Amino acid sequence: MVSNQNNIYKEENNRFQKPNIEAEKLLWCSAYISSNFNKIPPIIGCLMADQYGNTLLVFEYDLKNQNNYGSIKSYLSEDEKSFLEIDLISMYFSSFKTFAGQTNIQNLSNLEIHGSNIKVLIFFLFDNYMIILFLNSNTELSIKEKASIVKYFEDKIEKYQFEFKYFNAAKSRKILCMLENKGNAWLKKLNRSYLQNFKNSYLKKHEIIEELKSEIAPIIEKVLHEYFEYIQEDIVNDVSKEIQNQIQDKLFKFNPNSY
Numbered sequence: 001m002v003s004n005q006n007n008i009y010k011e012e013n014n015r016f017q018k019p020n021i022e023a024e025k026l027l028w029c030s031a032y033i034s035s036n037f038n039k040i041p042p043i044i045g046c047l048m049a050d051q052y053g054n055t056l057l058v059f060e061y062d063l064k065n066q067n068n069y070g071s072i073k074s075y076l077s078e079d080e081k082s083f084l085e086i087d088l089i090s091m092y093f094s095s096f097k098t099f100a101g102q103t104n105i106q107n108l109s110n111l112e113i114h115g116s117n118i119k120v121l122i123f124f125l126f127d128n129y130m131i132i133l134f135l136n137s138n139t140e141l142s143i144k145e146k147a148s149i150v151k152y153f154e155d156k157i158e159k160y161q162f163e164f165k166y167f168n169a170a171k172s173r174k175i176l177c178m179l180e181n182k183g184n185a186w187l188k189k190l191n192r193s194y195l196q197n198f199k200n201s202y203l204k205k206h207e208i209i210e211e212l213k214s215e216i217a218p219i220i221e222k223v224l225h226e227y228f229e230y231i232q233e234d235i236v237n238d239v240s241k242e243i244q245n246q247i248q249d250k251l252f253k254f255n256p257n258s259y
Helices: 002-013 021-034 071-076 086-102 143-159 161-165 170-227 233-253
Strands: 043-050 055-060 110-114 118-125 129-136
Touching (some): 043 071, 043 143, 143 170, 161 170
16 A cells, blocks of 8 residues: 555656756655655545445555455554444444434534544535545645535436445446446546645745745844844844744645635
8 A cells, every 4th residue: 555655656756847856856755754645645535325324335545455455444443353344434424414313403514523644524415325535634625626526426426326226236236346446546546636736735835935934034033133132143043043944834834725
């Protein structure tokens, strides 16, 4: 699984062009590793289930064929002895919709569950289905990306209504298996697209912050020298750099997609 992640990382590295190729590679490497994308892909996998928690489709970023288990089980379990069954996962999350129906939570459309390593997005579609996305905790899907994912599944639901309703029928299983194979390929493409957008956004943000920093630095230094006229020059300079670094860190943490 990590090898596949490294392959995506190498592909992205190969896209860099001169003149700032080395500097950009270092920045991208830092962002890639600090986001833990070298260990956990942006989008681990997704489940589609009906309102009763019956698993209909499973898309996964990668499969560990030698042990016959995939990304979702792997990342949700600490070891092979504690593997969760896929059907239990979808049944558990379907209980949220049941709870909403039994309380005064109206028009529940989605939920988010955040962990330090993994987070889960749940979308409820057409009252009868739900999509469960398992993500790296650092993955921030834009509104456009979420809408695209939801649209993908809405199209499948509308086109294969019979197969999803009678999912245990032999004919249905063949079609659902075909959809899963296509879905796995779609998910890999989705991960590549996310990493490309992440890289472009990160480098653009770094460029903007560097420009802001060059504008802010003289102001900070001027104010500090005015207020600390009799303090040693090197101390004032150190304080100035620390303030600049903290401002830079705050700006990097700003995520416009969350607003």
